[in-house]
Amino acid sequence: MTTSAAAAPDWESLRVRARDAMSRAYAPYSGFPVGAAALVDDGRTVSGCNVENAAYGVALCAECGLVSSLVASGGGRLTAFTCCDREGAVLMPCGRCRQLLWEHGGPELQMDTATGIRPLAELLPDAFGPADLRRAAVAHSGHDAPEHERPRTTPMDAISVIRAKRDGTRLTDAQIDWVIDAYTRGEVADEQMSALAMAIFLNGMDRAEIARWTAAMIASGERMDFSSLPRPTADKHSTGGVGDKITLPLAPLVAACGAAVPQLSGRGLGHTGGTLDKLESIPGWRAQLSNADMLAVLRDVGSVICAAGEGLAPADKKLYALRDVTGTVESIPLIASSIMSKKIAEGTGSLVLDVKVGSGAFMKNIDSARELAATMVGLGNDHGVRTTALLTDMSTPLGLTAGNALEVRESLEVLAGGGPADVVELTLALAREMLDAAGLPDADPAKALADGTAMDHWRRMISAQGGDPDAPLPTAREHHVVTATADGVLTRLDAYAVGLAAWRLGAGRARKEDPVQAGAGVELHAKPGDRVTPGRPLLTLHTDTPSAFAYALEALENAIDYAPEHSEFTASPIVLDRIA
Template identity: 75%
Template structure:
């Protein structure tokens, strides 16, 4: 059945409910170029202002999935589990998590993306490993997952092409912040990946896309409903991003910290969240006889899976990681307790140092970033290093230091007033 774009726009403009047929038509027609950008822009703004109900969001998501291919892992002899994070500062969890879950008994097919702005991209981090390849064919993905248990790579152009086109339009029309549109964008790609179960890590705090916990909880709930309605076992953790995760922010720096975790060390918050998400993934996938993630970190089997995964994608797990040519130290201006450390400001500093990009086509520096020497709640001494900045050119330090103005507070409190690392857990 054909519709008229203006008819569909006015339904949502007037706070009406779009039918499944209207949604199917407008997504398909826009993907084919029959509906113009200005018409879809008007519809997106109407959705941002007036919202969508659960049925509409589910239909919108399914229409985007049908715009492209859907992957199939039924040939594998173990359950599949995937994880998606809404992103943050120092959020390198995918790197140790994928091989850890593989070492515990599930297959992990993970399609990841690149960073934009202050949030780092998993593919940018892994590309700092010499030789590692992000782009794989479907046959190559299957071969890697069979040999290593996990694969982390770029999504192909055939996966939810409607979402790619809509995302670019939302970016330039002020309609990014709509929860129905964010949820359907994320979940159309994740459901199209064909995984049997999905664990969502939805961040809340200054360094996250969702700054407050209530908005993050609504996004998490919406995505859990979408996954459940599509027949994918889905659970979400609401986690803190009011301070950076771990101690290292930047591409090669975060690979370095991930390897520390796989070697049985690493910062306590990164280890805690990695293990918690691994347990959620194994439970959601109902892996028979699953191993304990903590044990897999201790006995080296997670590290073995990492080395297989990196090697299977052309990377050399033993090669030295890139280092930035220049460094600058930020010292504590006073003694006391580090009360706050703003994740967003640290993320923007790392971006300005070269670790991130302003446009999708911009290159990133593998060695640039920030290493923290203290986290909120730690005692610091006046004049002692608070963080070290790394860049390929010394001229980048001034703007990074400007971003860090007001980023931290040192006081005499016993402890910082922080969000708990895991705030909530949501299921259908």
């Protein structure tokens, strides 16, 4: 069994596995042995063979055994499938088995057929699935059913929905339900959803639209359940900032204090870094875990940081990547629904939101941040998740690094009992909020940092996900130092400019399929309030692409302000407000 996802199906290897399974078939009555094999979205391969019975009607097809193996070994979604007969010739699954494969692979499942590789949607058009069953149940239950589960029966088209929002019209529940469902299934193209996202960005949504949009995102996939864990669950989400590595020390810290932290994280969006991109700079560490693996790590370690599974709010996974490359990241309705659809579907008992405010955040002013925080807190509590929010400053980068491996290195300093004061302060503030929400108000996160307990949990968490906590972190090949040009007090170091520079150096992505450089980013040698002199290093730029330096320096041209030496400077507090 493999443990890491392959870039593309190795069809010949998969056919070999199917033939191997066929050799074990029990087919004494038909004399027609069948074997099947499939890839799973986490890289595993599962297989099955047909098992006949003297009572002919209870015979099991090879696909039945394959799906049983899938579920018994941790679940997940099938991504590629093949089936063969005694001679190794490719077979087409029967109608019942196509339905079985649809349940666990969906329309995108790649099928090996005699006429080539084809998606399952072509082999089972207009398929019956879980969504139809939910709608049928709702139809019998009447208006007492949850709003987002009511039937969606009105035929629509994407252009009509786009035009409605473009023209400032409120989207109906039926329009929202249809467009989310159709986009998830691939009926609405990326270009069309891009246009709709831009219309939402420009014209907004009211509270009812946002609630319905969020509910439709949740309904697009599965919901997780952590009720079997022996400790309460608490999660945290940041709206994104520059140098925001807080999740890395926070998750093991809260676990060390007695809560379970199922931290589903994302990748970089725009000028802000992504937690998964940062952690993937650790050799061997993997972001993709099956639900069973995630639960096992939570039981053993108490914290896990991983990507949301394919089945969790799949509509958001597609839209999240699209927003990053279409200039629609900063939309309050899209931010709120993206975050809360995943967090509610995740199944955590409590949630603390870190809503960033300032030039390096998506929310540039306190009023917008409060609006976003209140929207998300309301969505969470309405769905039974105890939710609070802290509004925190992002006018200056958090800590002294913005990048991937650079921020992991700084997080390790915090876990070792050191690190920048602002990172430590915010880590402890969020930890206390999470522990209080989880019913553990007497836990002392400062003690867990000081005595090494949090570091122990970090090492176990990284190891549990295949990472080597002792491996050297990657470094960039090229460096450029930016020095002070004045004598006095540094009064401004613009977070957005630093984030943009890090992105241009290779720490972020311009397109959703782009790779990131693990060692790229910006290292800070001074923060606002520090005394500087001409020639003193302020920043070091890191990249593997020296041609990127000029582009990054352009982003920093107006990022730094100075005041005379004896000028008074008052730093903004880290925590600006609390919304509950």
